[in-house]
Amino acid sequence: MTIKQLSIFIENQSGSLKRVLGMIQKAHIQIIACTIADTAEYGLFRIICSEPVRACRELKSAGVAVAISDVFAIELDNQPGGAANVVGLFSDAGISIAYMYAFLLDGRGIMVFKTSQVEEAVGVIRRSNLHCISESELPLNA
């Protein structure tokens, strides 16, 4: 029900994002969605990409601090209030969302989020009949 996301530790220094993107390019990995959580001194670059396991291995062996996390990717209704409705369902069930971001997949809005309450989240998704995007739905043309 979850998909794999890479989290990459990047220092706030010009050239460090370029360096990591260069490695991803060299490994023929395609980035599908990304976001950066930034702090004063560093950022966490989070990406949904093709072949996340291989991507993680290659980045790690090049000396990059990278980790794989499991995140939910839920399709939103394509109308005002789409995100509010989904977040509302989780909030009502007492589930905290650590972070979220969104991307478009073939015109559909997809909300990516991370929670530590995985089992509860799965319950909400089942009960509410939400559509979780699986790895196989992501474009994997490397």
Added chain:
Amino acid sequence: MIWNPNKECMSREQMRELQGKRLHKVVEYVYHNVPFYRHKLQEMDLSPEDIRTIDDIVKLPFTTKKDLRDNYPFGLQAAPQSEIIRIHASSGTTGNPTIVGYTRKDISIWSECMARSLTAYGVGREDTFSVSYGYGLFTGGLGAHNGVEMVGAAVVPASTGNTEKHARLIRDLGITGIACTPSYALYLAETMDRLGITKDQIKLRIGAFGAEPWTENMRKEIQERLGLKGFNLYGLSEVMGPSVSYECDEQNGSHINEDHFFPEIIDPVTLEPLPAGQTGELVFTTLTKEGMPVIRYRTRDLCSILPGECPCGRTNVRMSAIQGRTDDMLIIRGINVFPSQVESVVLTMKEFAPLYMLVVDRVNNLDTLMVQVELRPDFFNATLDTPAAIEDLEQRFAARLRSVLSIGAKVQIKAPGTIERSQGKSTHVIDKRKLY
């Protein structure tokens, strides 16, 4: 194995008698050949005849790094230039470099001291030994090199730089021993990991590590990652170079080649000699050196002389690991801080590489300390994928630092590979206070 049992296992009385004779000789020699020492002795109303036994050494004046700099380049050289066959220079980052000239006899004694060290580590004729100290003005490379040749092992003069090539040679040539700085050993281990060279593909069994202070934790990590036994090798160019002292198989203190280098421990403030077991500044007098002898040279290294006998059978005294430098010591908000204390904490955190940098500054008349550490790719995982989790890691580290240092430090976590790796002496401090 013991290279020279006659000297390394001498009875204490015989050793002190030999040291006394040699001290008298070296004082007489510098009195007649180095105006600097002659003037100093004359000022104190001392003549070489006043120095008869090793106990008389306390009458003599100290020599400091500043004296060496002030007499740049050859002011303290005792031998005529025609007798000098090699010249080394120490790093001159804070002024004139220190120039040290060696006579043929000096080089021969140095080689023997190095051979004693290597033999204590277990190096023999069958070994292939890579010297990975810098070859050049620095005494590490050539000093270790001569000793390996004297022992009869095959020396691979790898020097520093081109670490990937070196890592492959260690595997391909079946190199069994290596001499380098401990931080370079860790860098080499990292490089091997990156190249996919595993511990069972290499034959390293002995490491001679020196030229910078290191801790037991660092020893454990190097031994584990490279699959060898790591021994301390101590030295300084002002006295000779590597092999002033060396560890034996006990790995408990380094035996000093005290028939050539007489050690004393003094209180760095009062300059009074301290008894065995007490930590203070290490002072050396060269007893046999011809090129540039030094009398009571203050090394600025802090350590103690270990009391008691060593089970290995050697009778020459042992010094403890270096616990700091009188000049490395930082005074931050009135508290003495040694970089080695920070290192001991860094090494307890599996999330961080064994590298660190202390950045000291003064903001609004208040000293600040920031400790930079580097994430280790193999210990970075999903539990660290939020700023909150990283902040939590920072705070755990900061709490441990506070308990060891007794002052608060700001922590900065950096990306892998961003803290400079040293290939010679590593620097761990950036002091921006400009107090001097």
